[in-house]
Amino acid sequence: MLAALGRTVYLRRLAVIAVWTVVALAGAVFGGSVYDRTQSIDTLPAGAPATVAQDRLDALSPEGERLVAVISGRDVGAIALIDSVTRIAFEIRAIPGVAEVEDSYTTGTRTISRDNRSSLVTVELKPGLSDDEALRAADGVKAALLRIDAPEILVGGELLAEREFGDQAVRDAAVGESVALVCVGLLLILVLGGLVAGLLPLAAALGAVTATLLALTGLARLLPVSEYAVNVVTLLGIGLAVDYSLLMIARFKQERAADPRAPLAELLARTVATAGRAVLVSGSAVTAALVGLFAFGEPLLAAMAMGGALVVVLATATGLTLVPALIAVAHRRIPATGWRRPGRGSGRPRGPGLLARLAAFAQRRPGPVALAATAGLLVLSAPLLFVEFANSDVRALPQSSEARQTYEAVQEKFADPPKQPLTVVVEADPAQPGMKELFDTMRGLPGVSDLYVRSELPPGVSIADVVPAGAADGRQAQSLVAGLRALDAPAPVLVAGPAAELVDAKRSVAGRLPLALAIIVVATGALLFALTRSVVVPVKAIVMNLLTLLATMGVLVAVFQWGWGSGVLGFTPWGALDLTTPLLLFVFAFGLSMDYEVFLLARIKEEWDRRRATDRAANDRAVLAGITATGPVVTTAALAIGLVFGGFVLGGLVAVKEIGVGMAVAVLLDVTVVRGLLLPATMSLLGRWNWWRPGTTTSAPPRVPVG
Incomplete structure (x- = not known):
C-alpha cells in the first residue's frame, strides 16, 4: 500500500x-x-472539589478582578503624595466597571511598607464583567494610577498577569x-x-x-x-x-x-x-x-x-x-x-x-x-x-514583567502583604449550633495565620476566609486544605483557593x-x-x-x-x-x-x-x-x-x-x-x-x- x-x-x-x-x-x-x-484554560476539570467550591462561592458572594498598585519612592506622609493619591482614588471610583478602591489615605485600610516609602492601592472591579470589559476597565485604572505623583508606580494583579x-x-x-x-x-x-x-x-x-x-x-x-x-x-x-x-x-x-x-x-x-x-x-x-x-x-x-x-x-x-x-x-x-558533516567536502567519504x-x-x-x-x-x-510541583503563577513571567515586579515588590516591601486566602463554604447558618465551635476549630488548625467570617450572606450558608501561614499554595497551605476538608462540621465543607486547586x-x-x-x-x-x-x-x-x-x-x-x-x-x-x-x-x-x-x-x-x-x-x-x-x-x-x-x-x-x-x-x-x-x-x-x-x-x- x-x-x-x-x-x-x-x-x-x-x-x-x-x-x-x-x-x-x-x-x-x-x-x-x-x-x-x-x-x-483552567487546569482543573469541572467536577474537582476546588472548582465546585469556587462556583458556589461565585454564586453566593461574587467578587471581581483585583488590581494592585505599589506606590514607591517618596515618604508616605508627604503632603503632595497624600493629595495625589486621594485625588486619583476618587477618579478611579468614577471609572465604569470599578467596584471598590482601597488605599492608605481615603479608606480605613492602611498598608505601608517597612521603610515608610511605599504604600498599596487595591482596586476591585465589578463582578460579572466580560474579559474585554474587565481589561478596558483595568487599562483605565492603570492609566489613572500612573498619574499619581510618585517616583515609581507598579501595577499588577491576576488579570494583568494573564x-x-x-x-x-x-x-x-x-x-x-x-x-x-x-x-x-x-x-x-x-x-x-x-x-x-x-x-x-x-x-x-x-x-x-x-x-x-x-x-x-x-x-x-x-x-x-x-x-x-x-x-x-x-x-x-x-x-x-x-x-x-x-x-x-x-x-x-x-x-x-x-x-x-x-x-x-x-x-x-x-x-x-x-x-x-x-x-x-x-x-x-x-x-x-x-x-x-x-x-x-x-x-x-x-x-x-x-x-x-x-x-x-x-x-x-x-x-x-x-x-x-x-x-x-x-x-x-x-x-x-552520504550525509556530509560540516567542514568536510561532499566528495570525501565519511567514516x-x-x-x-x-x-x-x-x-x-x-x-x-x-x-x-x-x-x-x-x-x-x-x-x-x-x-x-506547583501551578505556575506570576513568578513564571520574565523578570521584566510589570505584573511580576509588582508581586515581588508587595512580598518584599510589606511586613504583612495581602495573601489570597483559602475560602471555606459551609452550607449552614452561622447561628446554627456547632458553627461557632467549627470556626474556633479552624482557627486552631496548624498553619492558620488568621480567619475572617463573612457577613451579609444569604440565610443557610457560612463563609470564612482562612489565611494560611507561609505561601498561599505552599506545603503548609496544602496540609491545611486536607485539615479543613476533614473537619467534623454540621454540613458539608467546601474549600476554594490556590492551595485547594493545587491539591x-x-x-x-x-x-x-x-x-x-x-x-x-x-x-x-x-x-x-x-x-x-x-x-x-x-x-x-x-x-x-x-x-x-x-x-x-x-x-x-x-x-x-x-x-x-x-x-x-x-x-x-x-x-x-x-x-x-x-x-x-x-x-x-x-x-x-x-x-x-x-x-x-x-x-x-x-x-x-x-x-x-x-x-x-x-x-x-x-x-x-x-x-x-x-x-x-x-x-x-x-x-x-x-x-x-x-x-x-x-x-x-x-x-x-x-x-x-x-x-x-x-x-x-x-x-x-x-x-x-x-x-x-x-x-x-x-x-x-x-x-x-x-x-x-x-x-x-x-x-x-x-x-
Missing part, C-alpha cells in the same frame, strides 16, 4: 505540491489569527520559531550538502505548521485553545516534520545509490514503502502518547493533546506525501553522497557516524556498558526524589496516571510489535524511554527547582516545577524517543530478516548495520530538534523554558546514552532472544563480537 502511495505521489507530484502550497498560504494568511482566539502571559507566549512563539527555522535551515544545508536539499525538510515543516495553525483557527471557534498549546505544538510540528523528511531523504539516497538505473517512480515507491512505514509507525506512536493526555481529564491538557495530535497527523502527512513529491521534483539537486562508533564500542563490552549507562541515568534521576490537581494527576500510562504503553508496544514482530524489543524500548524521562526530570529539578544554571538560562527559580511539565515532557519526550527507536529498529529489523538464516552473529551484525545506516539520520534529527526546542529556552516564560530544556536534555540523553550505548549493549546481551514472540522457539548461540 505504501509503495503504491509512493508511485501515486510521483505521478501526481505537481498536484501534491500545489495542494500543500495552497494550504501553507492559507495558513500563513489566516492561521495567525489563532493567537487572537486563544484563551486561558494578559502578560498571553502576550509573552505570542512573542516567545515568534522568536522561538524564527530562530529555530533559521538555525535548523543552516544545519540542514551544511549536513545535507546543498541549498535545495537543506531547504526541503524546512518546506515540509512550514507545510505542517501552517496547516496546523489553520486547523487550530477553525477549532478555536468551537473549542477553547490555549496560547501555551499553540507555542508547544508549532515547535513540535517543526521538529517532527524535519525528522520525517530526513528519514525519507536518507532512504531515497540509499535506494538510488543501490540501484542507480532504477526509474525514479520505483525509487520513490521503495522509499515510501520502507522509510514511509517507519514514519507511519512513528507518527502513530507519538499520537498515541498524546492521546494519553486526554486520560487526565484536565481542560488544559486536553487542549494540548488536541493540538499535538493534530500537528503529528499533519507532520506525518507531509512526510508521506509532500516530501516524496519534493524529492521527485528536486532529486537531481540532492547530492548522491562511521557517532552512533555507529558508540554502538561498536557497546557491542564489544555489552555488560559493563549496559550497567554503566543504566546507573548513570538513575543517578541523574536522583533529584526527582525531592521534587516539588486537587495533584490528586487528579496521581489518580489518572495509571490509565494514561496504560494507554501509552499498550499503544506504543503494539505498534512496535507490528514493526518488529517481537515482544522483547517493545518492552525494552519502553523501559529505556522511561529511564530517559526519569533522568530528564531529575535534571529539571536541579535546574529549575534548585536553580543550577539559572543565571545562564536567564530565569529566577521559584522553588518548584510547573505541575503540567512532567506530563507534557513525558508525552513529547516519550513520543520523540520512540521516533528514533522506530527509525533504528525498522532498519535493524530489515538487516535481521536478511541475515538471520545464514549468519550466527546475525543479531549483532544487524544491530550495527542498522545503526550505521540510520545513525546519521538520527543524529542530524536530534541536532535539529534540539535547535527547535532551543527556541523555548529563549522565551521569557519559565514553564516554557522547562519544556525547552527538558526536551533538549531528553534528546541528548536518548541519542547518545540510550540509542548509542544502551540499545546496542542490551541487544547484544540478549542476542536472538531479542526477536522472541509467543509461539516461536529461539536458540541463543554464542555471541560473536563485532568490530
Whole structure:
C-alpha cells in the first residue's frame, strides 16, 4: 500500500505540491489569527472539589478582578503624595466597571511598607464583567494610577498577569520559531550538502505548521485553545516534520545509490514503502502518547493533546506525501553522497557516524556498558526524589514583567502583604449550633495565620476566609486544605483557593496516571510489535524511554527547582516545577524517543530478516548495520530538534523554558546514552532472544563480537 502511495505521489507530484502550497498560504494568511482566539484554560476539570467550591462561592458572594498598585519612592506622609493619591482614588471610583478602591489615605485600610516609602492601592472591579470589559476597565485604572505623583508606580494583579502571559507566549512563539527555522535551515544545508536539499525538510515543516495553525483557527471557534498549546505544538510540528523528511531523504539516497538505473517512480515507491512505514509507525506512536493526555481529564491538557495530535497527523502527512513529491521534483539537486558533516567536502567519504562508533564500542563490552549507562541515568534521576510541583503563577513571567515586579515588590516591601486566602463554604447558618465551635476549630488548625467570617450572606450558608501561614499554595497551605476538608462540621465543607486547586490537581494527576500510562504503553508496544514482530524489543524500548524521562526530570529539578544554571538560562527559580511539565515532557519526550527507536529498529529489523538464516552473529551484525545506516539520520534529527526546542529556552516564560530544556536534555540523553550505548549493549546481551514472540522457539548461540 505504501509503495503504491509512493508511485501515486510521483505521478501526481505537481498536484501534491500545489495542494500543500495552497494550504501553507492559507495558513500563513489566516492561521495567525489563532493567537487572537486563544484563551486561558483552567487546569482543573469541572467536577474537582476546588472548582465546585469556587462556583458556589461565585454564586453566593461574587467578587471581581483585583488590581494592585505599589506606590514607591517618596515618604508616605508627604503632603503632595497624600493629595495625589486621594485625588486619583476618587477618579478611579468614577471609572465604569470599578467596584471598590482601597488605599492608605481615603479608606480605613492602611498598608505601608517597612521603610515608610511605599504604600498599596487595591482596586476591585465589578463582578460579572466580560474579559474585554474587565481589561478596558483595568487599562483605565492603570492609566489613572500612573498619574499619581510618585517616583515609581507598579501595577499588577491576576488579570494583568494573564494578559502578560498571553502576550509573552505570542512573542516567545515568534522568536522561538524564527530562530529555530533559521538555525535548523543552516544545519540542514551544511549536513545535507546543498541549498535545495537543506531547504526541503524546512518546506515540509512550514507545510505542517501552517496547516496546523489553520486547523487550530477553525477549532478555536468551537473549542477553547490555549496560547501555551499553540507555542508547544508549532515547535513540535517543526521538529517532527524535519525528522520525517530526513528519514525519507536518507532512504531515497540509499535506494538510488543501490540501484542507480532504477526509474525514479520505483525509487520513490521503495522509499515510501520502507522509510514511509517507519514514519507511519512513528507518527502513530507519538499520537498515541498524546492521546494519553486526554486520560487526565484536565481542560488544559486536553487542549494540548488536541493540538499535538493534530500537528503529528499533519507532520506525518507531509512526510508521506509532500516530501516524496519534493524529492521527485528536486532529486537531481540532492547530492548522491552520504550525509556530509560540516567542514568536510561532499566528495570525501565519511567514516562511521557517532552512533555507529558508540554502538561498536557497546557491542564489544555489552555488560559493563549496559550497567554503566543504566546507573548513570538513575543517578541523574536522583533529584526527582525531592521534587516539588506547583501551578505556575506570576513568578513564571520574565523578570521584566510589570505584573511580576509588582508581586515581588508587595512580598518584599510589606511586613504583612495581602495573601489570597483559602475560602471555606459551609452550607449552614452561622447561628446554627456547632458553627461557632467549627470556626474556633479552624482557627486552631496548624498553619492558620488568621480567619475572617463573612457577613451579609444569604440565610443557610457560612463563609470564612482562612489565611494560611507561609505561601498561599505552599506545603503548609496544602496540609491545611486536607485539615479543613476533614473537619467534623454540621454540613458539608467546601474549600476554594490556590492551595485547594493545587491539591486537587495533584490528586487528579496521581489518580489518572495509571490509565494514561496504560494507554501509552499498550499503544506504543503494539505498534512496535507490528514493526518488529517481537515482544522483547517493545518492552525494552519502553523501559529505556522511561529511564530517559526519569533522568530528564531529575535534571529539571536541579535546574529549575534548585536553580543550577539559572543565571545562564536567564530565569529566577521559584522553588518548584510547573505541575503540567512532567506530563507534557513525558508525552513529547516519550513520543520523540520512540521516533528514533522506530527509525533504528525498522532498519535493524530489515538487516535481521536478511541475515538471520545464514549468519550466527546475525543479531549483532544487524544491530550495527542498522545503526550505521540510520545513525546519521538520527543524529542530524536530534541536532535539529534540539535547535527547535532551543527556541523555548529563549522565551521569557519559565514553564516554557522547562519544556525547552527538558526536551533538549531528553534528546541528548536518548541519542547518545540510550540509542548509542544502551540499545546496542542490551541487544547484544540478549542476542536472538531479542526477536522472541509467543509461539516461536529461539536458540541463543554464542555471541560473536563485532568490530
